[in-house]
Amino acid sequence: MAVRIIRMSELSQKTGCARSTIYAFISRGEFPRSIPLGSRAVGWKESDIDEWIEKRQSLRDSR
Template sequence: MAYKVNRLPAVKDKTGLSRSSIYLRMSKGEFPQSISLGDRAVGWLEADIEKWLEDKIAASRKAGGNHE
């Protein structure tokens, strides 16, 4: 299976979250965990980010937050 890994700038662009928000949500278990790519590099599996976004969209629409 092929995995696509997104680095922080791509994750920030996709989610609209800042670096600090991403790491805060990770620490609270509210955002996908990063994976180590080496000594000083981390990334996020694209599938995990896509699932998180889908869940956020679904929750928003369920709560009546449909802004179309």
């Protein structure tokens, strides 16, 4: 299976979170780590983001 890397614009759309919210999660260590793609570009593995979303849903459902 091929690894798919997504950038911030798609990441915001997929999670429903604003860029600032995503960076707040990152600073608190609550979000998957980014992958450096170049000197000023990063991306995230889509599978890591899917897992993160599933964990958030599990937390919601366990309440």
